[in-house]
Amino acid sequence: MSQRELERQAKHKLAVLRHVEEVSGSVAATCWYYGISRQAYYRWKRRYEDEGLEGLKDRSSEPHHQPNKTDPEVIEKIPWLRQQYHFGPRKIAMYLARYHDITISSSGVWRILHKVGLNRLPASQRYKRLQTRWKRYEKQRPGHQLQVDVTFIEPLGQTGRKKRYYQYTAIDDCTRVRVLRAYPRNDQRTAIQFIDHVRSKLPFQVEQVQTDNGQEFGQAFHWHLLDKDINHVKIRPRTPRLNGKVERSHRIDSEEFYRLLEGEVIDDANLFAERLQQWEDHYNYDRPHGALGGQTPYERLKQKARDPLT
Structure with a gap:
């Protein structure tokens, strides 16, 4: 007041x-x-x-003695995570438990967000009603299917004639393990180079690759996969939701990686590739994933290795 x-x-x-x-x-x-x-x-x-x-004048009704009151340092971290990453209460609780050894319920996080006026996410981030959401599915075996897609990026701080770059992304349907790489071209030769790079990095065999109908995933790319004993399927035209996991991961890149680089000058392709690799490692090894119950992708991979039926 x-x-x-x-x-x-x-x-x-x-x-x-x-x-x-x-x-x-x-x-x-x-x-x-x-x-x-x-x-x-x-x-x-x-x-x-x-x-x-x-x-x-009205006085605060807050009790003088509150043994269970949330520590002020924790209260400071919660709005910061909300504003920086647009995390919801559940994801914030996961981060605090993993990185700060702080246990707080999702409802407790929500109350703090409500108190500081940050309880509502931007319209693009809000939870959708059950009737408007697509049913989530997940392959049960690592490597059973990879979703692969390309998005245009522009390394920050370029001067003069700006170069175009393309981020190739592959995400495992089961574990959400991702492989990222940026290229100055977007064609079938580049797509073939990327898929070979993916196969060399993943600790499991790839059985199937799912892509959209982009020209970079044409006949040469298709036959290259078949030569490697990898099945290639394409989603129906104008249905990006069928590649939902890789599309969602691009939005995470935008919110949690590229947005935090704003104001930082990166005019070197090698430096940019190094930053992208650091982000890939963070995503795979350190970032708790809401769809995985707070596990990181590599923690889920280890769990699947121990018990494939989980």
């Missing part, structure tokens, strides 16, 4: 006190007229006699 509102309420209480002295002459009649209890009237009167107008 603002200082102006506190002062306005204090003046209203003072008017009630003066009404008894100057108008009604009766506490009962004044209390009936203003719709307040006599206990409230006498409480206001005692505070006014002891502290003057300042005593009539």
Whole structure:
């Protein structure tokens, strides 16, 4: 409540006190007229006699002793994670437990966000009703299917004639392990180079690759996969939701990687590739994934290696 509102309420209480002295002459009649209890009237009167107008201002109802109150340092971290990454209460609770050894419930995080006015996400981030969401599915075996896609990027801080770059992304349907790489071209030769790079990095065999109908995933790419004993399937035209995991991962890149690079000059392709590799490692080894129950992709991979039926 603002200082102006506190002062306005204090003046209203003072008017009630003066009404008894100057108008009604009766506490009962004044209390009936203003719709307040006599206990409230006498409480206001005692505070006014002891502290003057300042005593009539509303006071916090917060208890003096709160043994279970959230630590102020934790309260500072929660809005920061919300503003930096647009995390929801559940993801914030996961991060605090993993990186700060802080246990707090999702509802507790939500109450803190509500208190500071950050309980509502931007429209693009809000949870959708069940009727408007697509049913989530997941392959049960690492390597059973990779989703592969390309997105245009522009390394920050370029001067003069700017070069175009393309981020190739492959994500394992089962574990969410990702492989990223940026290239200055977007064609079938580049796509073939990328898929060979993916096969060399993943610790499991790839059985199937799913792509959209882009020209970079044409006949040469298709036959290269078949030569490597990898099946190639394409989603229906104009249905990017069928490649939902890789599409969602691109949005995560935008929110948690590229947006944090704003204002930083990166005019070197090798430096940019190094930063992208660091982000890939963070995503795979350190970042808890909501769809994996707070596990990182490599933790899920280890779990699948121990118990393939989980």
